[in-house]
Amino acid sequence: MTTSLPPTTAILRAPITPAGEAPSAWKVVARVASTVWSNGKARIGLIMLAVFVLLAIFAPLIAPYGASETGFERSADPSAAHWLGTTAAGEDVLSQLLYGAQISIFVGLVAGLLSTVIAVLIGLSWGYVRGFGADVINFIVNLFLVIPGLPLMIVIAAYLSGGGIGMIIIVVVVTGWAWGARVLRSQTQSLRSRDFITAAVFSGERPFRIVFREILPNMTSLIVGNFFGAATAAILAEAGLEFLGLGDSTVVSWGTMLFWAQNSNALLTGQWALLFAPGLCIALLATSLTLINFGVDGISNPRLREGTKK
Amino acid sequence: MTPAPFTPAPPAANDTLLEVHDLSVHYGYGEYATQAVQNVSFRLAHGEFVGLVGESGSGKSTLGFALTGLSKPPAHIEKGRILFGGKDIASLDAEQLREQRHGGIAMVLQSGMNALNPVRSIRNHFVDIFRAHGHVERSRWAARATELIGKVELTPQVLDRFPGELSGGMRQRVSIALALSLEPELMVFDEPTTALDVLVQHAVMNTIIELQKAENFTAILISHDLGIVLESAQRVMVMHEGRIVEDAPARQILENPQADYTRMLLSHYADPRAEVVELPGFADRQQRQNDGAARADGATHAPTVSPRTRRTDQHTMIVENVSKVYPAPRRGEAPVRAVDNVSFTLEPGSALALVGASGSGKSTLAKLITAVEKPTSGSIRFGDLDVGTLSRRNFRQLHRDVQMVFQDPYSALNPLHTVEYALTRPVINFTGLHGTEARRRVLELLDIVGMKPVEEFAAKLPHQLSGGQRQRVVIARALASDPQVIIADEPVSMLDVSLRAGVLALLEDLREQWGVSLLYITHDLLSARVVTDNIMVLNHGAVVERGNTADVLRNPQDDYTIRLLDAIPNPRKEVA
Numbered sequence: 023m024t025t026s027l028p029p030t031t032a033i034l035r036a037p038i039t040p041a042g043e044a045p046s047a048w049k050v051v052a053r054v055a056s057t058v059w060s061n062g063k064a065r066i067g068l069i070m071l072a073v074f075v076l077l078a079i080f081a082p083l084i085a086p087y088g089a090s091e092t093g094f095e096r097s098a099d100p101s102a103a104h105w106l107g108t109t110a111a112g113e114d115v116l117s118q119l120l121y122g123a124q125i126s127i128f129v130g131l132v133a134g135l136l137s138t139v140i141a142v143l144i145g146l147s148w149g150y151v152r153g154f155g156a157d158v159i160n161f162i163v164n165l166f167l168v169i170p171g172l173p174l175m176i177v178i179a180a181y182l183s184g185g186g187i188g189m190i191i192i193v194v195v196v197t198g199w200a201w202g203a204r205v206l207r208s209q210t211q212s213l214r215s216r217d218f219i220t221a222a223v224f225s226g227e228r229p230f231r232i233v234f235r236e237i238l239p240n241m242t243s244l245i246v247g248n249f250f251g252a253a254t255a256a257i258l259a260e261a262g263l264e265f266l267g268l269g270d271s272t273v274v275s276w277g278t279m280l281f282w283a284q285n286s287n288a289l290l291t292g293q294w295a296l297l298f299a300p301g302l303c304i305a306l307l308a309t310s311l312t313l314i315n316f317g318v319d320g321i322s323n324p325r326l327r328e329g330t331k332k
Numbered sequence: 333m334t335p336a337p338f339t340p341a342p343p344a345a346n347d348t349l350l351e352v353h354d355l356s357v358h359y360g361y362g363e364y365a366t367q368a369v370q371n372v373s374f375r376l377a378h379g380e381f382v383g384l385v386g387e388s389g390s391g392k393s394t395l396g397f398a399l400t401g402l403s404k405p406p407a408h409i410e411k412g413r414i415l416f417g418g419k420d421i422a423s424l425d426a427e428q429l430r431e432q433r434h435g436g437i438a439m440v441l442q443s444g445m446n447a448l449n450p451v452r453s454i455r456n457h458f459v460d461i462f463r464a465h466g467h468v469e470r471s472r473w474a475a476r477a478t479e480l481i482g483k484v485e486l487t488p489q490v491l492d493r494f495p496g497e498l499s500g501g502m503r504q505r506v507s508i509a510l511a512l513s514l515e516p517e518l519m520v521f522d523e524p525t526t527a528l529d530v531l532v533q534h535a536v537m538n539t540i541i542e543l544q545k546a547e548n549f550t551a552i553l554i555s556h557d558l559g560i561v562l563e564s565a566q567r568v569m570v571m572h573e574g575r576i577v578e579d580a581p582a583r584q585i586l587e588n589p590q591a592d593y594t595r596m597l598l599s600h601y602a603d604p605r606a607e608v609v610e611l612p613g614f615a616d617r618q619q620r621q622n623d624g625a626a627r628a629d630g631a632t633h634a635p636t637v638s639p640r641t642r643r644t645d646q647h648t649m650i651v652e653n654v655s656k657v658y659p660a661p662r663r664g665e666a667p668v669r670a671v672d673n674v675s676f677t678l679e680p681g682s683a684l685a686l687v688g689a690s691g692s693g694k695s696t697l698a699k700l701i702t703a704v705e706k707p708t709s710g711s712i713r714f715g716d717l718d719v720g721t722l723s724r725r726n727f728r729q730l731h732r733d734v735q736m737v738f739q740d741p742y743s744a745l746n747p748l749h750t751v752e753y754a755l756t757r758p759v760i761n762f763t764g765l766h767g768t769e770a771r772r773r774v775l776e777l778l779d780i781v782g783m784k785p786v787e788e789f790a791a792k793l794p795h796q797l798s799g800g801q802r803q804r805v806v807i808a809r810a811l812a813s814d815p816q817v818i819i820a821d822e823p824v825s826m827l828d829v830s831l832r833a834g835v836l837a838l839l840e841d842l843r844e845q846w847g848v849s850l851l852y853i854t855h856d857l858l859s860a861r862v863v864t865d866n867i868m869v870l871n872h873g874a875v876v877e878r879g880n881t882a883d884v885l886r887n888p889q890d891d892y893t894i895r896l897l898d899a900i901p902n903p904r905k906e907v908a
Binding site: 216218220221222223224225229239240 | 727732735738740743744745747749754758761762806809
């Protein structure tokens with residue numbers, strides 16, 4: 023594989039627009055993707071994630087019935103017409119599962135992205151500034167770290183009850199950004215004392231640019247790792263909150279499926295698929311993101327990247 | 333003493349302790365393999381002290397690891413045999429290898445000082461080894477540990493300390509004592525003093541030489557520094573690109589080197605105290621100045637007219653009674669006076685050396701001059717700027733004229749940015765050039781530092797460059813703002829000997845052609861001699877000696893300067 027050569031030659035040939043801009047965002051994404059793909063475990067994770075995303079996107083085409091279409095036989099066992107059986111309210115489980123993927127993936131990606139963005143902004147500036155400002159941020163972050171996550175989530179969710187998916191995203195982001203910020207802050211502090219950062223100061227760079235152009239790219243793997251970790255946590259938290267009945271129970275998602283299955287004593291009636299299918303999907307989606315995380319190490323280390331080509 | 337479980341072949345039959353036969357060590361397999369060691373053969377007799385010299389990447393450490401059975405994947409022995417007392421080391425399994433470490437082969441690593449467990453006292457380290465090998469009776473543990481620690485010239489109190497409480501030199505001595513505790517037949521020292529300060533380096537090396545004489549073990553000293561090896565070893569093997577290019581007694585290497593590579597290495601050593609000092613690419617400084625009498629007249633104190641006509645206002649850096657005090661590291665200790673009442677002026681176009689061992693405050697002084705740190709007292713002025721109180725917002729004003737070349741070229745460049753990006757940023761920030769003009773300036777800078785073809789180098793990432801090339805990029809970046817003063821903090825200490833002269837010559841050229849004044853911070857008195865006119869010797873933050881570089885080095889007055897001079901490994905010392 024020639025991962026590193028094309029971008030560099032491209033920079034050389036390109037007319038120098040506002041002098042020496044780094045490779046475009048698309049190239050960075052392509053590079054990140056190819057690096058992650060070159061790792062075996064990460065490749066499995068990516069394939070799993072892709073399957074889930076495709077199923078979610080094309081759910082309206084694939085699903086045999088509508089998500090909340092009722093009127094079938096209630097609590098039916100799996101059959102040719104209903105592969106995974108029906109719910110106590112007479113809905114098709116397979117269709118619910120496919121539509122439910124939309125919510126889980128959406129919440130996971132959006133909440134993961136938002137909490138990563140907050141973690142990056144706070145972690146990097148916290149790591150770079152010294153003095154009073156750093157102490158203030160330190161206090162706030164410690165406050166969020168010291169409060170147990172699930173109770174906080176439940177309290178906030180109960181307070182914002184009825185907000186639906188948006189509310190769940192907010193709850194997950196508010197409770198989930200602090201760890202990422204702390205990790206990114208320590209890495210920033212260790213990078214800050216490196217010579218090339220001092221050299222950037224000598225090159226007349228402003229602090230903002232030093233943080234986001236010199237330090238940030240060196241932490242790509244941490245940030246991407248943080249994103250997948252946060253997305254995993256968000257998916258689990260979303261399912262957890264809805265299972266507890268704190269979400270909007272009229273929305274069809276894996277969490278509400280579990281909630282209704284529990285309510286209708288699905289296991290007692292032998293409806294194992296009703297509990298098992300959404301649970302397995304949540305576990306597999308979380309696994310796929312965790313597997314992808316194995317492949318992110320090489321992203322911000324050009325040397326590791328070249329080491330992977332054979 | 334319990335008898336060694338591993339009995340070497342009787343020395344009576346032949347005196348050979350170690351025999352390496354046609355050894356090749358590769359990293360990786362197949363056509364992608366890096367052939368680090370190729371077809372190396374040699375033998376070592378009992379009690380010999382052999383040096384193994386080579387520059388970085390020559391395969392000397394790989395060979396050392398192979399000898400001690402410590403090769404880790406992807407490194408593996410491709411072919412050949414290593415016979416230690418008649419047994420092939422490569423054929424031993426892990427347990428046999430562990431057993432033979434007693435009375436067999438021991439190794440002292442470059443980072444050996446970091447090889448100590450920070451939460452265990454030094455005594456525990458010895459006890460661990462005694463217990464693992466059972467070669468010392470329990471009742472004699474304390475006595476034996478004291479004896480060993482005494483051999484490396486440390487006091488018994490050290491045994492109850494923790495590694496974090498010891499200095500780098502002391503820790504390296506401890507790791508030598510630990511290696512000795514197994515009564516090895518063969519000791520492999522891999523760059524044992526490289527990470528240490530000059531003065532400490534000298535003392536640890538002396539300990540190793542004395543020990544080898546007293547204990548009469550066989551020793552291999554792996555080093556990049558031919559000077560150190562020639563001073564200590566009886567026989568020297570020179571390694572280059574995985575092969576041994578020369579294997580001869582030390583004296584013969586010095587007086588009559590056969591291989592071109594050995595000659596090249598030797599040419600980079602000289603005595604800074606000599607009347608005339610010449611290095612490859614450098615004629616003697618005074619002669620050069622006499623030749624160019626019209627240009628500089630050798631008088632560096634008189635502000636000479638800058639060779640650069642476009643700069644009209646050359647400023648002088650004036651440092652007056654500057655001190656820097658850091659708060660006490662621990663409660664109850666005295667605050668640290670890193671810089672103590674230092675004054676000097678750096679005239680336009682002059683070159684001043686700032687020398688001293690580590691901890692002498694020379695790097696702190698560099699930080700003060702560049703406003704990275706603020707002085708506790710005293711003033712630093714550069715033109716109209718009061719550097720001592722400069723706020724971060726006004727850094728650009730100072731850094732337009734005062735730039736820095738860093739010690740470690742491997743960490744001074746952002747690994748993710750191309751050379752072009754690294755150079756473009758200061759060009760934009762300081763000169764206001766944009767677009768193609770900025771690019772033209774970047775290529776011009778690369779041309780100045782001799783990185784040709786410029787287009788090709790501009791597109792490279794730091795890891796695709798050698799150490800010397802990286803340092804050239806760092807210098808080019810420092811030149812981007814067209815500065816008046818360059819502060820070079822040990823610019824060559826991390827580079828191979830053969831690359832040093834090139835970088836030094838470049839700095840010298842810049843000074844002559846562009847009228848840049850140079851503050852050269854170093855512990856290496858030889859390089860100070862060839863690139864600077866004046867010198868200041870720093871000890872514990874205070875200036876102990878100053879004057880014309882050649883005069884000071886030929887006629888050192890202060891005791892500390894003399895110790896620094898004595899610590900320099902010099903292969904020709906005995907001959908001279």
